[in-house]
Amino acid sequence: MKLNPTTPFALLLLFAAAPAFAQDEDAARLAIGVCAACHGPRGESVAPAFPRLAAQRAEYIESQLKSFRDRTRSDPMAQGYMWGMTSQLSDGTIAGLAEYYSKQKPVRNGQQGNPKLLQEGKTIYEQGIPATNVPACITCHGKDAEGSAVYPRLAGQHAPYLVKQIALFKSALRADPNAAVMHAISAGMSFEQAEAVAAYLASK
Amino acid sequence: MCMQKRRFLSLAVAFVAFAFWFGFPEKSHAVPSYARQTGMACEACHTVFPELTPFGRAFKLNGYLIDNLPQVQGITTSKEQALLLNQLPPLSLMFQASYTQTSKALPDSAATGTNAQNGQVLFPQQASLFYAGRIAPNMGAFIQITYDPVSGTVGWDNTDIRYANQVPAVTDGLTYGFTLNNNPTVQDVWNSTPAWQTPFDQRTSAAPMPAAATQIDQTLAGGVAGLTAYAWWKNSIYGEFGLYRSAPQGVGGSAGAGPLDSQSGGVISGYAPYWRLAYEKQWDQNSLMVGTYGLDVQLHPASDPTVRINVPLAGPTDHYRDIAFDAQYQFIGDEHLFSVQTTYIRENMWLDQSFALGFSSNPTDDLRTFRLGGTYYYQRKYGASLGYFSTTGSADAVRYGSGTAIFGSASGSPNSNGWIGELDYVPWQNVKFALQYTAYNKFNGASSNYDGLGRNASDNNTLYLLAWIAF
Numbered sequence: 001m002k003l004n005p006t007t008p009f010a011l012l013l014l015f016a017a018a019p020a021f022a023q024d025e026d027a028a029r030l031a032i033g034v035c036a037a038c039h040g041p042r043g044e045s046v047a048p049a050f051p052r053l054a055a056q057r058a059e060y061i062e063s064q065l066k067s068f069r070d071r072t073r074s075d076p077m078a079q080g081y082m083w084g085m086t087s088q089l090s091d092g093t094i095a096g097l098a099e100y101y102s103k104q105k106p107v108r109n110g111q112q113g114n115p116k117l118l119q120e121g122k123t124i125y126e127q128g129i130p131a132t133n134v135p136a137c138i139t140c141h142g143k144d145a146e147g148s149a150v151y152p153r154l155a156g157q158h159a160p161y162l163v164k165q166i167a168l169f170k171s172a173l174r175a176d177p178n179a180a181v182m183h184a185i186s187a188g189m190s191f192e193q194a195e196a197v198a199a200y201l202a203s204k
Numbered sequence: 205m206c207m208q209k210r211r212f213l214s215l216a217v218a219f220v221a222f223a224f225w226f227g228f229p230e231k232s233h234a235v236p237s238y239a240r241q242t243g244m245a246c247e248a249c250h251t252v253f254p255e256l257t258p259f260g261r262a263f264k265l266n267g268y269l270i271d272n273l274p275q276v277q278g279i280t281t282s283k284e285q286a287l288l289l290n291q292l293p294p295l296s297l298m299f300q301a302s303y304t305q306t307s308k309a310l311p312d313s314a315a316t317g318t319n320a321q322n323g324q325v326l327f328p329q330q331a332s333l334f335y336a337g338r339i340a341p342n343m344g345a346f347i348q349i350t351y352d353p354v355s356g357t358v359g360w361d362n363t364d365i366r367y368a369n370q371v372p373a374v375t376d377g378l379t380y381g382f383t384l385n386n387n388p389t390v391q392d393v394w395n396s397t398p399a400w401q402t403p404f405d406q407r408t409s410a411a412p413m414p415a416a417a418t419q420i421d422q423t424l425a426g427g428v429a430g431l432t433a434y435a436w437w438k439n440s441i442y443g444e445f446g447l448y449r450s451a452p453q454g455v456g457g458s459a460g461a462g463p464l465d466s467q468s469g470g471v472i473s474g475y476a477p478y479w480r481l482a483y484e485k486q487w488d489q490n491s492l493m494v495g496t497y498g499l500d501v502q503l504h505p506a507s508d509p510t511v512r513i514n515v516p517l518a519g520p521t522d523h524y525r526d527i528a529f530d531a532q533y534q535f536i537g538d539e540h541l542f543s544v545q546t547t548y549i550r551e552n553m554w555l556d557q558s559f560a561l562g563f564s565s566n567p568t569d570d571l572r573t574f575r576l577g578g579t580y581y582y583q584r585k586y587g588a589s590l591g592y593f594s595t596t597g598s599a600d601a602v603r604y605g606s607g608t609a610i611f612g613s614a615s616g617s618p619n620s621n622g623w624i625g626e627l628d629y630v631p632w633q634n635v636k637f638a639l640q641y642t643a644y645n646k647f648n649g650a651s652s653n654y655d656g657l658g659r660n661a662s663d664n665n666t667l668y669l670l671a672w673i674a675f
Contacts, residue, residue: 032377033370037262046486084243087272
């Protein structure tokens with residue numbers, strides 16, 4: 001019987017991919033078994049202290065997990081929780097976790113906030129704050145705040161978490177490699193403006 | 205001459221009672237072993253030690269397994285994990301020092317008519333070594349060995365060894381496990397059950413405490429071994445069932461480790477079932493749990509040391525049924541923490557053997573314990589708590605009315621109630637200073653002259669200063 005010439009190649013591909021399949025399974029087990037304690041089984045965390053990860057950009061999750069592992073992201077919650085959680089993660093597992101969360105359905109809060117606050121937030125998101133040189137968030141984070149490449153999804157995130165991150169960027173307590181740009185941006189935002197944008201993003 | 209001898213005997217019994225009550229295993233919970241194993245700060249799992257956050261509950265129910273230390277590993281030829289040991293053992297130490305003062309000094313134990321020193325320093329109040337963390341791929345342990353200054357000995361304390369695993373195929377995750385432990389409710393993850401109930405968990409060893417307690421309220425601690433099975437679904441619904449059997453420490457003596465017999469005290473006949481159900485809801489920064497738990501024990505009564513009756517392990521037993529309810533609410537904010545815990549335990553006793561032997565006045569008794577407490581912390585650093593406790597039950601002159609000074613009851617009633625207030629300062633996550641005051645409205649059956657020898661409940665009001673470090 002003549003062997004299909006592509007068969008060995010296909011088999012090779014399958015063997016090469018097998019560790020990746022196993023890794024996906026491992027990552028899912030880890031996400032549901034361990035990360036779920038704070039972030040929820042599908043990344044839909046309940047407590048605002050822990051960010052929602054469902055439908056988050058895979059590139060962003062990967063960069064943050066590596067920042068936790070390298071200890072370059074050093075805000076208080078990072079030190080208290082995530083440094084420990086990531087210290088033994090391999091690059092492969094990190095990739096698997098990023099893939100797992102990016103594939104989850106996004107959480108729609110349906111939050112109804114103060115309409116004036118939501119409108120102000122929308123304006124800042126789409127147009128920035130020219131008076132203090134704050135560029136429009138939309139340029140990096142996307143039309144629907146769904147994120148793009150390594151810029152994270154913000155839509156549906158807990159409002160208190162977003163406000164806290166702005167504060168951490170401002171004070172440079174959060175100093176992961178991608179934070180420099182947010183440090184400059186947040187310098188031009190007041191606490192009330194941060195609350196407005198966060199309320200708008202949480203409602204998406 | 206006869207009167208003096210009896211008085212001396214009663215004081216000797218009081219002294220034994222003193223040592224007996226105060227020698228109970230102390231509860232302690234802050235375990236830097238877990239911090240070393242997980243790499244996570246205390247605040248991840250604890251609001252302020254010993255109370256657990258929802259993540260801390262998840263960590264415990266998943267077998268103390270979350271581990272971010274380099275491992276010693278072994279696998280089989282079929283790629284199954286055969287060994288998983290932390291390269292660094294998750295050990296930690298706990299040290300407590302305290303100062304205790306009662307409203308009225310305790311009488312001297314030998315020289316009648318004078319008082320003992322009031323204002324006792326215990327250094328340590330307690331010191332413990334913990335091994336706490338993973339011991340095998342799906343098994344974790346909480347093991348505590350404690351030095352007790354009252355007895356001057358090192359003894360085996362709270363132990364919970366468990367197996368845990370998940371069924372990821374079940375929607376929202378199902379965790380199941382088994383625990384082998386030596387104290388009903390030590391395996392529980394809410395701070396509303398007896399083994400870990402805040403804010404009532406830290407009490408001095410150096411002041412009188414009310415005598416009566418239900419079986420499930422730490423009475424069996426350290427003298428039993430239990431195996432329970434549990435399941436936990438959706439971070440929300442918890443169910444557990446298991447059995448306990450007598451496994452006392454320090455038996456055997458010169459004859460070696462022999463089976464329990466008429467010389468042993470308080471032996472459980474057969475196996476005592478234990479159950480626990482809980483439902484927790486989490487939303488925003490809040491969590492609320494309501495639950496029930498209980499224990500059903502057939503007990504051979506303890507021998508009476510003053511009369512020297514050895515109770516054979518045969519025939520009728522005393523039957524205790526404890527049914528309890530509990531609830532816990534927690535708000536965990538960035539700056540403010542607030543929690544409330546409460547429990548109500550109802551015990552029914554059918555004292556067939558005790559009554560027949562003359563160890564109780566009544567063939568049946570009941571006992572009810574209620575505790576409600578709340579704690580507030582600002583920035584996890586400055587805290588205050590307030591709690592109310594109450595035990596009531598049927599009077600039983602023989603059972604409760606020992607007539608001994610300080611620790612006895614003239615009325616034979618187990619009723620006691622009072623308040624605990626505490627101020628806490630936690631400069632670092634693993635160091636706590638507490639100033640606690642306990643006020644008794646009623647003690648061992650009465651507010652005034654409860655022991656028949658002139659001591660009032662309020663004489664036992666206790667000021668307690670505690671320094672507690674874990675590292």
